[in-house]
Amino acid sequence: MDLAKYAELFRTESREHLAEIDTALLSLERDGDAAHIAVLFRSTHTIKGMAASMGYGAVEQLSHALETLLDAMRSGARTLDPDAVALLFDGSDALAQSVNDTVEGRGTALSPAGVALLERLASAGDSARSVSENDHIFGAPRLPQDLGTLELSDAVASVKPSIAEKTIEVRLSPDASLKGVRALMVLARIEAMGTVRSIVPAQHSWTDDAFDGTFSVAIGTSTADDAIESSIRGAGDVARVTIREATVGRSERETLRHVRIDLRRLDTLLDLVGELVITRDRLVRTADGMAENGVADRVLAGVVHDTARLVSALQEEVLRTRMVPVGQVFDRFPRLVRDVARDLGKDITFITEGREIELDRSLLDAIGDPIVHLLRNAADHGVESPDIRRRAGKHPKGRLILRAARDRAAVVIQVEDDGGGINREAVLKRAQSQGLVDADITILSDEALLKVLSRSGFSTAAAVTSISGRGVGIDVVASRVRALGGALELQSVLGRGTMFTLRLPVTLAIVRALLVRIGTETYALPAAHVIEALEYDAGAVSTLRGQETVTLRDDVIPLLRLRRRFGMDAESDEGTHLVMVEAGGHQTALQVDSLIGQQDVVVKPYDGVNGAETLFTGATILGDGTPALIVDLGGLT
Numbered sequence: 001m002d003l004a005k006y007a008e009l010f011r012t013e014s015r016e017h018l019a020e021i022d023t024a025l026l027s028l029e030r031d032g033d034a035a036h037i038a039v040l041f042r043s044t045h046t047i048k049g050m051a052a053s054m055g056y057g058a059v060e061q062l063s064h065a066l067e068t069l070l071d072a073m074r075s076g077a078r079t080l081d082p083d084a085v086a087l088l089f090d091g092s093d094a095l096a097q098s099v100n101d102t103v104e105g106r107g108t109a110l111s112p113a114g115v116a117l118l119e120r121l122a123s124a125g126d127s128a129r130s131v132s133e134n135d136h137i138f139g140a141p142r143l144p145q146d147l148g149t150l151e152l153s154d155a156v157a158s159v160k161p162s163i164a165e166k167t168i169e170v171r172l173s174p175d176a177s178l179k180g181v182r183a184l185m186v187l188a189r190i191e192a193m194g195t196v197r198s199i200v201p202a203q204h205s206w207t208d209d210a211f212d213g214t215f216s217v218a219i220g221t222s223t224a225d226d227a228i229e230s231s232i233r234g235a236g237d238v239a240r241v242t243i244r245e246a247t248v249g250r251s252e253r254e255t256l257r258h259v260r261i262d263l264r265r266l267d268t269l270l271d272l273v274g275e276l277v278i279t280r281d282r283l284v285r286t287a288d289g290m291a292e293n294g295v296a297d298r299v300l301a302g303v304v305h306d307t308a309r310l311v312s313a314l315q316e317e318v319l320r321t322r323m324v325p326v327g328q329v330f331d332r333f334p335r336l337v338r339d340v341a342r343d344l345g346k347d348i349t350f351i352t353e354g355r356e357i358e359l360d361r362s363l364l365d366a367i368g369d370p371i372v373h374l375l376r377n378a379a380d381h382g383v384e385s386p387d388i389r390r391r392a393g394k395h396p397k398g399r400l401i402l403r404a405a406r407d408r409a410a411v412v413i414q415v416e417d418d419g420g421g422i423n424r425e426a427v428l429k430r431a432q433s434q435g436l437v438d439a440d441i442t443i444l445s446d447e448a449l450l451k452v453l454s455r456s457g458f459s460t461a462a463a464v465t466s467i468s469g470r471g472v473g474i475d476v477v478a479s480r481v482r483a484l485g486g487a488l489e490l491q492s493v494l495g496r497g498t499m500f501t502l503r504l505p506v507t508l509a510i511v512r513a514l515l516v517r518i519g520t521e522t523y524a525l526p527a528a529h530v531i532e533a534l535e536y537d538a539g540a541v542s543t544l545r546g547q548e549t550v551t552l553r554d555d556v557i558p559l560l561r562l563r564r565r566f567g568m569d570a571e572s573d574e575g576t577h578l579v580m581v582e583a584g585g586h587q588t589a590l591q592v593d594s595l596i597g598q599q600d601v602v603v604k605p606y607d608g609v610n611g612a613e614t615l616f617t618g619a620t621i622l623g624d625g626t627p628a629l630i631v632d633l634g635g636l637t
Contacts, residue, residue: 006178010054011103013177017043018096022335025092029085029338034074040088041070047095049236050177056102058110059095065121066091078124087124090117165197165220168228169242172213176237179213180206185235187217193228194221210261263361266322270509273311273318274602277510280311281599281623315600319507322362326404326413327355329364333375337400340379347397348383354404359411360507366484367413367504370477374415374500375402377474382419382498392495394418410486410528411506416499422492427452447586450490454478485511485526485603485617487583487634503583503634511603513630515596515622516579519568522628523592524601524620529633531580531587533595536573550578550589561591565636566615583633599623603630 020043028036048063066088072078094117098110110118168190176182183206190196197218205211221228229241287304290297330352337350359367383398390396401416424444431437431452437444444452453474477500481488486504505511505528513524514533540551541559548559557580564570571593579590601620618630 006054006180007103010050010056010178011099013050014047014059014099015096017047018092018099019331021092021095023331025085025088026334026338028080028088032080034080037070037074037080041067041074044070044095046177047099051102053178053181056099058098058114059102061110061118062091062095062098062114062121065118066095069121069124072124084124087120091121164222165218165245166225166228167216167218167244168232169216169240169244170214170232170238171240173237173239174213176213179211182235182237183211183213183215186232186238189231189235190217190219190228193223193231194219261321266318267362270318270322273315274510276311277315277600277602278621278623280308282625284308285623315510319360319510322360322507322509323358324361324364325355326357326359326364326411327352329368329371330355330402330404333371333402336372337375337379340376344380345385346379346383347386348379349397349399351399351401352403353401357404357406357411358506359504360509362509363484363504363507366480367502370480370502371402371413371415373477375400378415378417378419378498382417382421384420388420392420407503411504413502413504414499416497418497421494421496421498422449423494424449424492431455446490446492449492450474450478450488453490454488482617482632482634485630485632509603510600511630512598513601513620514579514598515628516562516577516592517594517596518562518566518592522596522622522626523562524628524630525579525581525590526630526633527598529581529583531582533577533579536576536578536591538573552580552589555587557587557589559589559591560636562631563591563593581633583636588633601628601630 021040024036024039024043027033028040044063044067048060048067051057051059051063069078069084069088069091073080073084078084094114098114170183170186172179172182172186184203187196187199187203197220199218200216201211206215223231225243228243232238232241283304287301291301333352334350337348341348378400383400384392384394386396389398399418401414403414403416405412405414427449428437428441428444431444432439432441436452436455437448441448454477455475478488481502481504484504486502489501489503490498491501492498505526512527514527514530516523516525534552542549542551544556548561549556550559551557559578561570573591575594577592577595579592579595581588581590599622601622603618604620615632615636616629617632620628620630622628
């Protein structure tokens with residue numbers, strides 16, 4: 001079997017265990033509870049077993065040295081002290097790097113730095129003690145390189161006097177790594193006990209990602225059932241073994257519960273569903289047009305209705321398959337905050353909330369970098385040093401919170417710190433000196449402050465010393481969030497802290513939109529931001545401080561005429577409509593020529609003119625085949 005096919009799966013599995021290692025290390029450093037060592041040992045041992053089965057020598061060496069040190073800590077032979085914990089952190093980093101280097105083909109041997117670390121780990125642990133003595137406690141034994149040289153357990157010696165036809169069903173543990181390799185190990189043990197008649201599913205299918213670790217083997221053997229089971233379980237990671245006398249026509253398999261699917265396949269499936277949604281809308285439009293022209297067919301109308309319903313259900317299910325908890329991204333940030341805080345000599349408590357909130361996987365991958373930047377900014381420039389916090393009457397330990405929550409049809413992600421906040425006066429002076437803000441402006445609101453910090457022309461070189469460093473690279477974060485169809489908000493109180501809020505759609509691929517007409521063109525407004533639509537009333541319009549406003553139910557709301565905003569010639573207001581939207585934490589009334597209706601639209605990438613103002617986040621194809629731009633409400637208002 002070509003093990004290279006499992007390289008990416010090996011990296012995925014290893015990353016999951018490395019994340020567990022980081023979490024356990026952080027807990028170990030925080031509370032010193034030796035119980036976390038068991039978690040560290042199991043995860044490290046699992047990585048070592050997978051690396052051995054793949055022939056990845058460097059990864060195997062590092063993980064073996066780590067578990068040797070951990071075993072010494074567990075037994076009390078090595079003191080659990082800050083130096084030992086720091087060494088474990090270094091080993092975890094080196095192990096993660098070695099996994100990536102090996103999978104990406106940058107060599108399977110240790111680098112000079114890796115060799116030096118290996119020596120540090122070896123000298124720190126009790127080299128006289130073999131970790132393999134405890135393998136039976138913490139999981140499967142080390143996977144052998146040669147699958148053909150496996151030895152059977154002593155129990156195999158107990159045999160029946162005659163050959164019997166048996167069906168052996170094996171179910172590997174759900175969390176078993178490299179199920180195809182493990183299944184081959186089990187098969188090798190079964191083959192040593194008799195003559196294999198058939199294998200279901202076929203052995204070649206075990207290399208597929210969809211293989212769930214459940215298979216059956218028909219065998220002629222004289223080995224006793226208990227000896228068969230004992231030998232199979234000796235391969236490790238076996239959840240269940242069922243042995244029965246062979247019966248013709250009988251086949252039972254556990255219902256498949258979980259499979260690993262390449263994200264590219266999900267992307268392709270979603271693209272196809274998107275095209276199907278467009279075709280569905282065209283079909284519905286065609287059927288409605290026939291009905292209006294008096295050529296309606298009841299049978300055809302029923303078929304169209306059923307097809308539309310099924311496509312909608314298919315669309316919803318495909319979208320659900322792409323939804324994953326934000327915790328999968330949040331889990332890598334505690335280590336980031338810990339490292340930044342240690343480098344800066346700060347003490348920060350990092351808290352995550354709402355890890356169960358789900359997002360589209362592609363969206364989740366895209367928000368990782370903006371969150372990293374905000375967290376680093378908060379730890380570096382937001383939370384003060386312990387001495388400064390004491391002088392300000394604060395607890396010397398700062399707090400940094402990363403939370404996720406649902407808000408109607410959107411997901412809200414917030415990065416909040418209890419640091420010194422943003423010095424608005426210093427930002428204002430800096431912005432005025434660079435000509436970014438009018439000289440008559442005396443105070444910056446949260447919205448205006450964010451716009452200044454998000455300007456690519458805003459100088460950050462002096463900002464680190466004169467305005468507490470806030471705003472460095474915020475333009476990159478704002479641009480990324482807008483590109484995702486979301487909005488970035490800011491709240492800051494001097495001396496009390498700062499909170500950045502990212503409002504994002506649940507999925508990037510298919511969104512609900514309100515279609516409007518402006519001039520001769522159709523535009524899509526994301527429905528997640530739309531509050532209501534109503535007829536334009538000139539009597540409700542007034543001007544306040546040079547800004548046109550609309551009074552609605554005693555609320556004064558800014559008015560934005562989209563025809564004028566898009567550079568079109570002004571026409572009569574008669575027959576126009578207002579669409580009330582909420583973006584950036586405030587409401588705006590958008591004047592449009594007419595309302596078309598709501599529908600699901602498939603979001604396509606949109607590349608604006610380089611250096612031009614950002615007005616649109618994407619494009620879509622409507623049911624009649626015409627294109628429409630999706631308005632960026634966050635950047636527009």
